[in-house]
Amino acid sequence: MGLDLTTKTEKLLTWLGLWGAMRGVFPLVAAVAVSVALLEVLAPPIIRFFPAVPANLVHVFAVGIGVLFGLVGYFAGDSWDLLFEMFYGPQGRWIDTSSPPFRVFRPGETLQRQRHQAAQILPRKPDAEDHVHPEAVKIARRQVERWEAIERPLILSRFMRALLWPLLFAAILALCGSVVLVLVGAGADARRLLAVAAAYLALTLACLVPYSRRRVEHMIRLYRDVARHTPRKKADRR
Numbered sequence: 001m002g003l004d005l006t007t008k009t010e011k012l013l014t015w016l017g018l019w020g021a022m023r024g025v026f027p028l029v030a031a032v033a034v035s036v037a038l039l040e041v042l043a044p045p046i047i048r049f050f051p052a053v054p055a056n057l058v059h060v061f062a063v064g065i066g067v068l069f070g071l072v073g074y075f076a077g078d079s080w081d082l083l084f085e086m087f088y089g090p091q092g093r094w095i096d097t098s099s100p101p102f103r104v105f106r107p108g109e110t111l112q113r114q115r116h117q118a119a120q121i122l123p124r125k126p127d128a129e130d131h132v133h134p135e136a137v138k139i140a141r142r143q144v145e146r147w148e149a150i151e152r153p154l155i156l157s158r159f160m161r162a163l164l165w166p167l168l169f170a171a172i173l174a175l176c177g178s179v180v181l182v183l184v185g186a187g188a189d190a191r192r193l194l195a196v197a198a199a200y201l202a203l204t205l206a207c208l209v210p211y212s213r214r215r216v217e218h219m220i221r222l223y224r225d226v227a228r229h230t231p232r233k234k235a236d237r238r
Contacts, residue, residue, distance in 0.1 A: 006153045006217060022155050027162040031077075032070030035166035039066035041196060042174055045189040049181065066166075073165025080161050080208075084215055090115065090132070104209050106216045114223035121227050133219065136226045146229070150221045157214035160207045167207060171200035 013019040018026060039062040047055045087094045087101075087108070094101050094108040101107070119125075119132045122139070141147050174197035181190035 004217075006156060006214065009156060010152055022159060027159045028070075028074045030159065031074040031162040031166055032067055034163055035070035035073065035170065036063050036066030038166065038170035038200060039063070039069070039173075042170070042177065042193070045177070045181070045186075045193055049184075049186055049189060069166050069169045073169065074162045076165060077158070077161045080164055080211065081215075084212060088212070088216055088219075106213045108216070111216055111220055111223075114220050114227070118223035118226045133222070136222050139226055139229075140222055146225055150218065150225055153214040153218040153221065157211050157218060160211035160214065163207050164204060164211065167200055167204040171197050171204060174200060 010019055013022060040059070043055075043058050043062045047053070047058050050058075086092060087105075088111060089095075090112075092108060094105070095112040096109060097107045098109045099107055115132055118136050122132070122135050124135060140150055174193050178190045178193035178197060181187075181193060
């Protein structure tokens, strides 16, 4: 059987010497670096439109705003988990889907089935389905080796999540800039910025897909592990 995408990615990052950093500051550094690069792309139209402003000053502002967007995007990244819950939570819109939503997102049927099985087996019955995940995490974390295998997709998911806000911020800024340029009669630069905004939005969606797929994979691994290793009561074995 071939390796799954998460394992292939882990092996590649390990070979590059980056897997250990994925658990540390690398997602933060990546979020800031990507954000600065995105803002730097927006600098040339501003320099052309405001020739009286020193180009170096524009680049300083681009870097400063990029760093700010990167930091805010990274530390506010868990807000994307609320969106994830809307679609893959216990009452999510995609929990009963057996085919990929929009042909790119992961169906939720398997996740919901594994979540339900884990809820039936947990020694401490959760009060609501929303509490199944934290209770399962408590059990899985008791053994380090098991948790490391469960956590791998989550680490990759968090890395992709760190890029979402910087990309979206830059897309919104580029879109607003294109509108301003249209109003002042700079049609050519406005069209360029509009194209950049569309590209940034496409990149945001391109990161949203692996973020959600890896997070679903993490939860499926978690619930399967709990179902496999949690001892059942005698009454449940009959």
